[in-house]
Amino acid sequence: MSAYIDKIKEISNRLLKESKVDMVIGFRKGTVPMMNEPCFAKTPQDVDNFVWDSNCGINLANYLTNREEKIGIIAKGCDSRNIVTHIIENKIKRDRLVIIGVPCKAMIDRHKIETMFETEIQDVIEADDKIIVKGDGFEKTLNKSDVLQENCAICIHRNPVKHDEVVGDPVEEQKDVDRYEDVRKIEAMPPEEKWRYFDDLISACIRCYACRNACPLCYCHTCFVDESRPQWVGKSQDPIDTRTFHFLRAYHCSGRCTDCGACERACPMGIKVRRFTKKLEKDCLDLFGWEAGMTLEERPPLDTYRSDDPDEFIK
Amino acid sequence: MEYMGIEPGRLHFSWISSAESTKFVDVVNKVTAAVKALGPNNNYLKTMAKVA
Amino acid sequence: MKFIKIDKESWAKGLERLDDSFRLFGPVKQDKFHNFKELDKGELPDLSLLNTRLSPKSVVYPQSEVMFEYTLDENKEDHHILKEIDKDYSPRAVIGIRPCDAKAFLVVKPNFDAPEYKDPYWIKSYEATTFVGYACDTPCSTCFCTPAGCGPFHEEGLDLLLVDTNDHYLIKVITEKGENFLSAAGWGAEVDADAASDQIETMRHTAEAKITSRVSTDELKDKNITDLFEASFWEEAAFACINCGTCTYACPTCWCFDIQDETYGYYGIRMRNWDSCMYPLFTLHGSGHNPRDTKIQRVRQRFMHKLKYYVDKYENGIQCVGCGRCIRLCPVNIDIRRVCELMNSYGG
Numbered sequence: 001m002s003a004y005i006d007k008i009k010e011i012s013n014r015l016l017k018e019s020k021v022d023m024v025i026g027f028r029k030g031t032v033p034m035m036n037e038p039c040f041a042k043t044p045q046d047v048d049n050f051v052w053d054s055n056c057g058i059n060l061a062n063y064l065t066n067r068e069e070k071i072g073i074i075a076k077g078c079d080s081r082n083i084v085t086h087i088i089e090n091k092i093k094r095d096r097l098v099i100i101g102v103p104c105k106a107m108i109d110r111h112k113i114e115t116m117f118e119t120e121i122q123d124v125i126e127a128d129d130k131i132i133v134k135g136d137g138f139e140k141t142l143n144k145s146d147v148l149q150e151n152c153a154i155c156i157h158r159n160p161v162k163h164d165e166v167v168g169d170p171v172e173e174q175k176d177v178d179r180y181e182d183v184r185k186i187e188a189m190p191p192e193e194k195w196r197y198f199d200d201l202i203s204a205c206i207r208c209y210a211c212r213n214a215c216p217l218c219y220c221h222t223c224f225v226d227e228s229r230p231q232w233v234g235k236s237q238d239p240i241d242t243r244t245f246h247f248l249r250a251y252h253c254s255g256r257c258t259d260c261g262a263c264e265r266a267c268p269m270g271i272k273v274r275r276f277t278k279k280l281e282k283d284c285l286d287l288f289g290w291e292a293g294m295t296l297e298e299r300p301p302l303d304t305y306r307s308d309d310p311d312e313f314i315k
Numbered sequence: 316m317e318y319m320g321i322e323p324g325r326l327h328f329s330w331i332s333s334a335e336s337t338k339f340v341d342v343v344n345k346v347t348a349a350v351k352a353l354g355p356n357n358n359y360l361k362t363m364a365k366v367a
Numbered sequence: 368m369k370f371i372k373i374d375k376e377s378w379a380k381g382l383e384r385l386d387d388s389f390r391l392f393g394p395v396k397q398d399k400f401h402n403f404k405e406l407d408k409g410e411l412p413d414l415s416l417l418n419t420r421l422s423p424k425s426v427v428y429p430q431s432e433v434m435f436e437y438t439l440d441e442n443k444e445d446h447h448i449l450k451e452i453d454k455d456y457s458p459r460a461v462i463g464i465r466p467c468d469a470k471a472f473l474v475v476k477p478n479f480d481a482p483e484y485k486d487p488y489w490i491k492s493y494e495a496t497t498f499v500g501y502a503c504d505t506p507c508s509t510c511f512c513t514p515a516g517c518g519p520f521h522e523e524g525l526d527l528l529l530v531d532t533n534d535h536y537l538i539k540v541i542t543e544k545g546e547n548f549l550s551a552a553g554w555g556a557e558v559d560a561d562a563a564s565d566q567i568e569t570m571r572h573t574a575e576a577k578i579t580s581r582v583s584t585d586e587l588k589d590k591n592i593t594d595l596f597e598a599s600f601w602e603e604a605a606f607a608c609i610n611c612g613t614c615t616y617a618c619p620t621c622w623c624f625d626i627q628d629e630t631y632g633y634y635g636i637r638m639r640n641w642d643s644c645m646y647p648l649f650t651l652h653g654s655g656h657n658p659r660d661t662k663i664q665r666v667r668q669r670f671m672h673k674l675k676y677y678v679d680k681y682e683n684g685i686q687c688v689g690c691g692r693c694i695r696l697c698p699v700n701i702d703i704r705r706v707c708e709l710m711n712s713y714g715g
Binding site for chain 1: 316320321323328330360365
C-alpha cells in the first residue's frame, strides 16, 4: 500500500505542478478506524495528506458530477467504471479529467468488522493480507479475505478500465466468481417470502438517503422522493414508502450500477442495500450481456433499441 | 417487481400501436382477467401511514 | 441527597411492577446494534451496550408523528377542519439513557418550549417522561461529552442516575419525578449517602479520565459571526459531505421537522417528519429559489447552527452533547471535532 501512496503523491504533485489539473480528488486519513475522508488537493501540501488503504470504499466518481475544473481523480476499478458512466451520461467531460488508476486490492467491510466485536474498535491496522483489530484490552488478527466488502469479494473488475496514469501493476482479476448467489436465493422464494424478506431487510431504514447520496448515479437535481408536485412517495417512516424508495432507486440504477458498494458502505444502519441493485445488474447481464461502465464506445441497454431484444412484448 | 414479492401475473407489459384497437381491447381483457384471478394485492397497499 | 441500592434480582421485579403504571422504553439489541424501543411486558432493557445506534430523542419526538386528522367528506359536519388526535401521554420512562442523551433534551428544550412558542406534542411527551440515566463507564474514543459541557455521570436532564457497581445498582435520586418512579417500582433500600456519593465520585473520575477527545469550544462565543460564515475552511471541510441526513437523524440535539399532509380517499392526516438541513429541499422556496443551494452552504449551516448561532442565541453552550454518533456514522468521516477546532481557532 505504501508504494501506492508514494506513487499517488508523485503523480498528483506532477499534475498540479505542470498545471495539467486544478485539483486532485483522493482520500485523506480518517479520524476513526476503517474510515478515510474524500478530499481534494490543490497544492503539494495538500497532496501530503493523501492516503490509500483498504478503507477507500467510497466511490470518488460521486465527487465529479457537473464539476467544471480540470480534475485529477484517484480511481479504483469500480470508480473508473462510474467515471465512464458519468462521461456517457454527460456529467463530466473526458478531456477535463486525468484518471489516476489504482489497481484495487479490495476494501474491507467496516460494518462486518464492527459487529464481530462486542466492545469498541479503537484501531485497525493493515499488514499485507492481515487486518489487526485493536480495542481496550484486546487485539485480534483477521484474514483480510474474510472481511472484504461483499461487493469486493465477488469483484471481477479490480483494475481500472480507463486511466491516464496508473499507480502500480495490474492486479490479477478474480475468475469463476459466483456473483449472484444471494440474488438467486431471493428469486427462488415464493412471493410472500420475498415480500417479508424485503420488509425485514429495510426495517431499520431511517430514510437518511445516505445510500442514494453516496451513489455516483444518483445525481438527479430533484430525486423522485423529493418531488412534491406530484408527490410520488410519502415522506414518513411508513414501510410501504420506504420500500418504494429503495425499489425505485434500484430501477433508476439499472444498466448503470457497477456494484461499487458505496451505498452499502454508507448506510448508517448496515442495511444490505445492494440486494436491490444487484438484481437489476444481474438482469442487465443476463438479458443484454451488459456490464456498466466498461466502454465509452457503446450506449447502455436502456437507452438503445436492438431488434434482438429478448422481451417478446416489445417486438 | 416479482423480485420484491409482487405475484407473477400482476404486472403486464405490452406494446400497442394507436392503430391496434383490437389488440388493445384484447390485452386489457387479458390483463384484467389475470389480475382478477389473483385477487386483491394486500401487500403493496398503503391505507394509512404506519407512523407514531 | 438520597441513594438507593437495588440488587439485580429486584431490578427485574421492580421493572415488572412498573409495567402497570409506566410505558417503559429501553435499549434493546435489534439484529446488530442497540436502539431504544418500547419494552414488551417482561422484556428487560439490555444495559450491556456502549450506546444506542440512534439517539433516544424519538421517545419524545418520533421521526414521524401524526398531529391532526381531517375529513374531506362534505356530508360530514366537520369536513375540512383539522382536528387534534388523541395521543397517549400517560407516564413513560426511558431506562438506560446515557447522560449525554438526557442532557440533549435540555439542549433542545428552548426550541420546543420557549416563552412565546410552545410545541404541545414535545412538551406533553417530555413532561410525561421519567429519565432513568445509566452512568457511562465505557465511553467511546469518539465521545467528547466532557468538552461539550456534559459528562459520563452528568445529572442535568435526569430524574435518576443508575450506577452499575457490578454486583448491584446504585441509584441516585435527582428529582421528585425520580422519587415517584422508585416508589412505583418498590425500590426503597436506602444506603448511606456519604459512602454512596464517594463511590460514585470515584467512578465518575475514572470514567471522565477515559474521555480522551479534546475539543475546544471556549472561543466560539467571541468569534464574529460573519467572519466565521465567510471563513475559507468551509470548502475543504464540506468537500466530502454527500448531504445525506445521517448526522442530523442520529443526533440527539437536531430538532428540525417538516409538515406533510397525506390524504387517503376522503380521510387525511397531517404529520410531521424529521427534516435535515443537509437536504436541498429543506430550504427550497415556493418560488423555486433556494437560499442554500450548495453543499458548502448546507454543511456550514449545520455546524454554524450547532456551534455558533445556538451559542449566541441561547447562551447555553453549544448545541451538542458530545455523544459522537455523527462521527461514528458519517459515511464519509466528517468529524465535528475537527470542524469545531477549525471554528474555535479561526482567525487566531
